[in-house]
Amino acid sequence: MIADVVVFPGSNCDFDTLEALRLALPGATLRRQWHGELDLSRSDLCVLPGGFAYGDYLRAGALAARSPALREVRRLIERGGLVLGICNGFQVLVEAGILPGAFQTNDVQHFLCRDVHVRVASSESPFLSGLREGAVLQLPIAHQEGNYRVTPREFEELSSEGRIALQYCGADGEIVPRENPNGSYHSIAGVLGAHGRVLGLMPHPERAAWPEIGRADGLEILRGALSVVAEGGRA
Amino acid sequence: MPLNTVDPTTLGLRPSECEFARRQAGRELSDLEWAVLSVLWSEHCAYKHSRALLSRLPREGERVLAGPGAGAGVLDIGEGWAVAAKVESHNHPSAVEPLQGAATGIGGIMRDVLSMGARPAAFLDSLRFGMPGTGRTDYLLRGVVAGIAHYGNCVGVPTVGGDLYFHPSYERNPLVNAMCVGFLRHEQLRDSAASGEGNRFLLLGARTGRDGIGGAAFASVTLREDAAEDRPRVQVGDPFLGKLLIEATLEILACEPVVAIQDLGAGGLAGALIEMCAKGGVGAEVWLERVPLRAADLAPAEILLSESQERMLLLLPPASIPAAQATAQRLGIIAAEVGEVRADGEIAVTMGGELLSRLSAAIYAEAPMAPLAPASGNADAPVPAEPQGGDARSALLALLARPNLSSRAGIYGTYDQDVGLRTVVRPGLDAAVLRAAPGAPGVAVAVDQTPRYCERSARIGASLAVCEAARNVAARGAVPIGLTNCLNLGSPERPEAARELVDVVDGIAEAANELGIPVTGGNVSLYNESGGLAIVPTPVIGMIGHLPDPERAIGVGSPIPGMRVLLLGQPADRLAGSEFAELAGVQPAAPAPPDYPALRAVLNLLPAAGAAGEIALAHDVADGGLLVALAEIVLHTGLGVSVNLAEATPRYLFGEPSALFIAVTGDPGAVLLRAAALGVRVKEIGEVTQSAQLVVGMPTEPLWSLERAQLQRAVGRDLL
Numbered sequence: 001m002i003a004d005v006v007v008f009p010g011s012n013c014d015f016d017t018l019e020a021l022r023l024a025l026p027g028a029t030l031r032r033q034w035h036g037e038l039d040l041s042r043s044d045l046c047v048l049p050g051g052f053a054y055g056d057y058l059r060a061g062a063l064a065a066r067s068p069a070l071r072e073v074r075r076l077i078e079r080g081g082l083v084l085g086i087c088n089g090f091q092v093l094v095e096a097g098i099l100p101g102a103f104q105t106n107d108v109q110h111f112l113c114r115d116v117h118v119r120v121a122s123s124e125s126p127f128l129s130g131l132r133e134g135a136v137l138q139l140p141i142a143h144q145e146g147n148y149r150v151t152p153r154e155f156e157e158l159s160s161e162g163r164i165a166l167q168y169c170g171a172d173g174e175i176v177p178r179e180n181p182n183g184s185y186h187s188i189a190g191v192l193g194a195h196g197r198v199l200g201l202m203p204h205p206e207r208a209a210w211p212e213i214g215r216a217d218g219l220e221i222l223r224g225a226l227s228v229v230a231e232g233g234r235a
Numbered sequence: 236m237p238l239n240t241v242d243p244t245t246l247g248l249r250p251s252e253c254e255f256a257r258r259q260a261g262r263e264l265s266d267l268e269w270a271v272l273s274v275l276w277s278e279h280c281a282y283k284h285s286r287a288l289l290s291r292l293p294r295e296g297e298r299v300l301a302g303p304g305a306g307a308g309v310l311d312i313g314e315g316w317a318v319a320a321k322v323e324s325h326n327h328p329s330a331v332e333p334l335q336g337a338a339t340g341i342g343g344i345m346r347d348v349l350s351m352g353a354r355p356a357a358f359l360d361s362l363r364f365g366m367p368g369t370g371r372t373d374y375l376l377r378g379v380v381a382g383i384a385h386y387g388n389c390v391g392v393p394t395v396g397g398d399l400y401f402h403p404s405y406e407r408n409p410l411v412n413a414m415c416v417g418f419l420r421h422e423q424l425r426d427s428a429a430s431g432e433g434n435r436f437l438l439l440g441a442r443t444g445r446d447g448i449g450g451a452a453f454a455s456v457t458l459r460e461d462a463a464e465d466r467p468r469v470q471v472g473d474p475f476l477g478k479l480l481i482e483a484t485l486e487i488l489a490c491e492p493v494v495a496i497q498d499l500g501a502g503g504l505a506g507a508l509i510e511m512c513a514k515g516g517v518g519a520e521v522w523l524e525r526v527p528l529r530a531a532d533l534a535p536a537e538i539l540l541s542e543s544q545e546r547m548l549l550l551l552p553p554a555s556i557p558a559a560q561a562t563a564q565r566l567g568i569i570a571a572e573v574g575e576v577r578a579d580g581e582i583a584v585t586m587g588g589e590l591l592s593r594l595s596a597a598i599y600a601e602a603p604m605a606p607l608a609p610a611s612g613n614a615d616a617p618v619p620a621e622p623q624g625g626d627a628r629s630a631l632l633a634l635l636a637r638p639n640l641s642s643r644a645g646i647y648g649t650y651d652q653d654v655g656l657r658t659v660v661r662p663g664l665d666a667a668v669l670r671a672a673p674g675a676p677g678v679a680v681a682v683d684q685t686p687r688y689c690e691r692s693a694r695i696g697a698s699l700a701v702c703e704a705a706r707n708v709a710a711r712g713a714v715p716i717g718l719t720n721c722l723n724l725g726s727p728e729r730p731e732a733a734r735e736l737v738d739v740v741d742g743i744a745e746a747a748n749e750l751g752i753p754v755t756g757g758n759v760s761l762y763n764e765s766g767g768l769a770i771v772p773t774p775v776i777g778m779i780g781h782l783p784d785p786e787r788a789i790g791v792g793s794p795i796p797g798m799r800v801l802l803l804g805q806p807a808d809r810l811a812g813s814e815f816a817e818l819a820g821v822q823p824a825a826p827a828p829p830d831y832p833a834l835r836a837v838l839n840l841l842p843a844a845g846a847a848g849e850i851a852l853a854h855d856v857a858d859g860g861l862l863v864a865l866a867e868i869v870l871h872t873g874l875g876v877s878v879n880l881a882e883a884t885p886r887y888l889f890g891e892p893s894a895l896f897i898a899v900t901g902d903p904g905a906v907l908l909r910a911a912a913l914g915v916r917v918k919e920i921g922e923v924t925q926s927a928q929l930v931v932g933m934p935t936e937p938l939w940s941l942e943r944a945q946l947q948r949a950v951g952r953d954l955l
Contacts, residue, residue, distance in 0.1 A: 009475070009566070010479075012390070012654055013654060016654065019656055052388075052389040054475065111651070113647075113651045113653065140653055142652075210673065212786045213659050
C-alpha cells in the first residue's frame with residue numbers, strides 16, 4: 001500500500017500526519033510529496049493535511065485548491081483511490097469543488113483549539129468502516145474557519161446518500177447546539193464524497209493516534225484505508 | 236568615501252560614546268557608520284547597562300550545551316536530544332501596535348531558536364497589562380492575543396503556556412515577553428561565529444523593506460506621549476513566510492555544510508553580519524546591490540538596518556551556494572548571496588562596486604559600557620498586621636474572580652496547542668509537557684513572575700519567580716535544568732530603576748545558585764516607562780524541566796476518585812505579598828523570602844515519585860494560596876476534592892508559600908516513605924471524590940462546600 005501526504009507551502013500538519021500513518025498503516029509505503037512535484041499514479045491513499053496552505057490568504061484553502069496538484073488528486077479519485085482531507089485539507093477539497101459546501105469563520109469569530117466529541121453518522125466509507133454508526137469519538141479541533149455551510153437541499157441530499165460522516169456532539173453522543181463548537185450547519189464535522197472514498201473532516205485524527213498519552217480515537221479513521229486494500233485494492 | 240554630515244548625538248548616541256568611537260576608529264565616522272553604530276550601540280543590542288551585572292548569574296551546568304551569548308540556550312535532555320529555549324521582549328512595539336507587535340515578537344524568538352539548528356516546537360508568552368476594563372487595556376490584550384494566535388497558529392508551532400498579570404504600572408507600558416522552545420539532535424547544534432576567508436553569506440527569506448528601521452533604537456528609549464506616531468517603526472510579520480523560512484533553513488542545514496547561522500533581528504542585516512564576524516574574529520565584504528528589496532529606492536543605511544521580518548543569514552562555502560539556493564527556490568523562498576568573509580576583521584560595505592565604508596567589526600561590536608548609579612537599597616517594608624479571616628468560602632470565590640486569578644482557558648483556546656504532536660500535557664495547570672518526538676525524552680516548560688511580589692522587593696520577587704517556575708515544572712515531575720530570563724525594567728539612567736536592575740539580577744542569581752539551576756541566557760528590556768510612570772520590576776523566568784519519559788509525566792493520566800490528597804512542603808506563615816492581602820486592602824508588603832531547603836527537598840521528591848508512578852496529579856500552591864489551589868484542581872479535573880485542613884487562619888488558607896504542593900496519589904504510603912527519606916514535610920488532608928465539588932472542613936468551623944459550577948462561574952470571566 002502506498003500513502004501520500006501532499007505538502008503545500010504553509011501546510012503544517014504534514015509531518016504529524018506521516019507520523020500517525022506510520023502507526024496506523026504498518027508496512028505501508030509513506031511518502032511526503034511537495035505539491036509542485038506531486039505524482040499519485042501509484043498511490044492508494046492521498047492525505048491533504050492541516051495547516052495554512054498559502055497562508056490561507058484570500059480564503060482558507062482557496063489558493064491551494066487552484067494548484068495543479070489538485071489535478072493529480074482528481075485523477076486519483078477517478079481511479080477509485082482514497083482521499084482524506086484534514087482541517088485545511090478539508091477546506092481545500094471544498095474550495096476545489098470535490099466536496100460540497102463552503103466554510104465561514106467560526107461563529108465565535110476566532111480560532112478554536114480544543115477536544116470535541118463527534119458522532120459517526122455514516123459508516124459508508126472505508127475511513128469509517130471500522131466504526132459503527134452512532135459511535136462517539138473524542139478528537140481535537142484547531143481552526144478558525146470551520147463553520148461548514150450547505151444549503152438545506154444539499155443537506156437533505158447528503159443525508160439521504162449517507163454522506164454526512166461526522167457530527168459534533170456531547171460525550172453521550174447527543175447532537176445539540178451547545179456542543180457545536182463553530183456553528184456548522186447541523187453540527188457537521190465531516191462529509192463524504194460520492195462512494196465514500198473521499199472524506200473531509202475538521203477534527204485532527206492524526207493528533208489522536210497516540211494511546212500512550214490517552215488520545216487514540218483518531219487511529220480508527222486513519223486505519224480505514226486498510227479495509228480497501230484488504231478487499232483487493234481499488235475499485 | 237562619503238563624509239560626515241550628521242551630528243551623531245541626534246541619532247541617540249551620547250557625546251562620550253561618539254568620542255570613544257572616533258578614538259577607536261582613529262578618524263571621523265561617516266553618516267552610514269554613525270547610523271549603524273547608533274543601532275548596534277543601543278541598549279537593546281549592546282546591553283550597555285546590564286552586561287557587567289549579568290555575569291553574576293550562574294551559567295555552568297552539566298547539561299548546558301550552549302549558554303549566554305548564543306541565539307538561545309541549549310540543554311542536553313538525553314538519548315542524543317537537546318532542547319533550545321529563549322525568552323525575549325517585544326514590549327514597545329506591542330504598546331504601539333499590539334497585533335503586529337506581538338506577532339513579530341513571536342516570529343523573532345522563533346528565529347533565535349531556529350538559529351541554533353533546532354526545530355521550533357512551542358511558544359510561551361508572558362503578558363502584562365494595566366488593570367482590565369479600560370478600553371485601552373482591553374484593546375491591547377485582545378490585539379496581543381490575536382497577534383500570538385495569528386503568527387503561532389499559522390507558522391505551525393503550538394502555544395503551550397504563559398502567564399498573564401494585570402497591574403496599574405503596566406497601563407502605559409504593557410509587556411509582551413515571548414519564549415520559544417525547540418528540539419534538536421546534538422549533532423544539529425549550530426553556532427553563529429563566522430570563519431573561513433571567502434565563505435559566502437546567504438540571506439534567506441523576505442525581501443528587505445523600509446519597515447522597522449531603527450526598531451532597536453526605538454526600544455532603547457522611553458515611550459513618548461504620542462507613541463502612536465512611532466507605528467512605522469513597528470515591523471510587520473508574515474507567518475506564512477515564517478513557515479517557509481523554517482523548512483528552508485532546516486533543509487539547508489541538513490543538506491549543506493553550513494559554517495554559521497544567525498537570525499536577523501534588532502539591527503537587521505548589519506546586526507547579524509557584524510555579530511557573526513565579531514564572534515568569529517573575521518570581517519566581511521557586503522554587497523548591498525544584491526540584497527533583494529521590496530522598494531528600489533532604499534538607501535544603503537536602510538538596507539543595512541531594516542528590521543524586515545522572516546530573514547536568516549547563513550554562511551556557506553562558495554561551492555555549496557547553488558545547492559542551497561536551489562533548495563530555497565523549490566520551497567518558494569528567496570536566497571541571495573550578499574557578501575563574503577574577509578580575514579582582516581574589517582566590515583567593508585559596497586554597493587555596485589563602490590566602497591561605502593570600511594570599519595573594524597570589533598568597533599561596531601564593542602559598545603562602551605554605561606555606568607549604573609543605583610540608589611542605595613531600601614529597607615523592606617514592614618510586615619503589616621494580618622487581616623481577619625472572615626468567611627473563607629466567600630473569600631475564595633472573591634479571589635477566584637480577581638483578574639490575576641481568573642481563568643485563562645478562553646485565551647489558550649484561541650491558540651493551537653497541539654500542532655507538531657509534541658504536546659503531551661496541554662496548558663492549564665503549572666506547566667505543559669513536551670516530547671522531542673513520540674517515544675523520545677522531553678521537557679516541562681513554564682514562564683513565571685508575580686508583579687505583586689516584585690512591587691515591594693525586586694530582589695525577593697525575582698528569587699520567588701525562579702522558585703515558582705521551578706515548582707511549576709516540578710509539578711509535572713520534571714527536574715529544573717536551566718532557565719532563561721527577560722528582565723523588564725524602567726530607565727537605567729534613574730537611580731531607583733538602576734537599583735531594581737541590580738536587585739533582580741541578584742535575586743535570580745541567589746535562587747539559581749540555591750537550586751542549582753544554570754541561567755542559559757536571556758534578554759534585558761529597559762526604558763519601560765512613560766509619563767513618569769515606570770513598570771513594577773518584571774524579571775520573567777522561563778524554566779526548562781527535564782523529563783526522561785514525558786509520556787509518563789505527572790498529569791498525563793487522570794486522578795481517580797478515592798485517591799488521597801497530600802500537602803507536600805511548607806505551608807505559608809504570613810500573608811504579606813498575597814492576593815488575599817491585596818483583596819483585603821492591606822498595605823502591600825514584601826513577601827517572605829524563599830524557603831530554599833524546603834523547596835529543594837520537595838523538588839527532589841516529585842521527579843522520583845512521579846517516575847515511580849506514585850503521583851497522579853500535582854499542583855503548586857501559589858497565587859491565592861491553598862484554597863485557590865484546591866479549587867483549581869476541582870476545575871481542572873472535573874472531579875471533587877474533600878479535605879480537612881489543620882488550620883483556619885487566613886495565612887494558612889490564603890498565604891502564598893514558596894515551597895508547597897498539593898499532590899494526588901493512589902499510593903500515599905510510598906509517598907510518605909519518600910518524604911521521610913528526603914526530609915519533606917507531608918500531611919494527608921483528604922481525598923478525590925466523584926462528585927464535582929470542593930468540600931472543606933476546618934477546626935472550629937462548620938463544613939462547607941462549593942460546586943464546580945460555582946467555582947466555574949467565579950473564574951469564568953471572559954478576558955477577551
